[in-house]
Amino acid sequence: MKVIYCCYGSSHSSVVAAAIHLGNLPTDTIPHPRDILNLPYYDRVTMDEVGACIHMGRDDIGCDVYILGMGPGRRIVKRAVESIFQVCGVSRDSYMLVDTLTSIGVITKIGGFLSRRIGLTRIGRPMATWGIRRAYPRLVSIVARVKSDPRYLSFRSFSEALGYR
Numbered sequence: 155m156k157v158i159y160c161c162y163g164s165s166h167s168s169v170v171a172a173a174i175h176l177g178n179l180p181t182d183t184i185p186h187p188r189d190i191l192n193l194p195y196y197d198r199v200t201m202d203e204v205g206a207c208i209h210m211g212r213d214d215i216g217c218d219v220y221i222l223g224m225g226p227g228r229r230i231v232k233r234a235v236e237s238i239f240q241v242c243g244v245s246r247d248s249y250m251l252v253d254t255l256t257s258i259g260v261i262t263k264i265g266g267f268l269s270r271r272i273g274l275t276r277i278g279r280p281m282a283t284w285g286i287r288r289a290y291p292r293l294v295s296i297v298a299r300v301k302s303d304p305r306y307l308s309f310r311s312f313s314e315a316l317g318y319r
Contacts, residue, residue, distance in 0.1 A: 155217040155309040156249040157300060158207060160232070164223030165199040166266050166282050167254035167293060172210040172219050174297045181297070184290045187283050197269055197279050199223060205231070215310045228253065247305050257292035261285035 157175065159168040173179040173193050190196060195208060204223035212218055224231040232251055239249065262285030269278025286293075300306055 155306065156220060157213075157217050157252065157306070158220045158222050158235075158249065159252050159254050160222045160224050160228070161253070161255040161258075162223060162225065162228075162263075163199055163201070163204050163266060163270050164208060164221045165195065165197050165270055166262055166286055167258045167289070168221040168223070169193055169196045169210075170286055170290070171252070171254045171257075171293050171297055172221050174294055175219050175300065176211045176213055178211075181294050184287050187280075187287065190283050190286060191279070195221065197266070197275070197282060199270070201270070217306070217309060222251075228255065247308065250300060250303065250305060252296060252300055254293060254296055257296055258289045259285055262289060 159171040159175070161168040170179065170190060170193065174181060178193070179185050179189065194210070199208070204225050207220040207222050210219045210221055222235075232253070235251060236246075239246075262282050265278045265281025265283070265285055267278065268274040269282060272278070
């Protein structure tokens with residue numbers, strides 16, 4: 155199973171969701187800004203890297219977790235990825251594309267724009283992080299939905315039967 159957390163530039167909400175999924179950030183408290191800022195790829199992905207899946211790690215049941223920036227064409231990119239998977243014979247049960255951009259507010263978007271697109275990291279990075287912390291419960295909820303999805307639960311059962319844990 156591949157879990158791919160998607161957002162605009164793979165720098166903020168998808169990075170944090172992947173970290174929650176992998177157990178690198180808590181689910182019961184909002185992390186300190188430094189814990190978010192220290193995440194690999196947080197507010198560091200360039201526009202040249204948008205559109206490429208970046209492997210973030212493997213979770214406790216053996217699922218590979220990725221981030222993907224989709225730029226301004228999320229719906230088109232999602233449809234293209236799913237179409238390519240279908241053409242290549244990849245089962246819909248073997249991956250999940252999870253849009254995290256819906257969980258964040260305008261402050262994170264403005265902060266991300268200022269930091270990643272304009273290069274004003276001293277202003278944009280703290281704004282994006284403040285917004286991510288406000289959206290954090292929604293990101294935890296997205297990850298919880300992924301982990302309760304029948305496809306994920308089916309993979310969990312399969313990996314446990316093989317003794318993965």
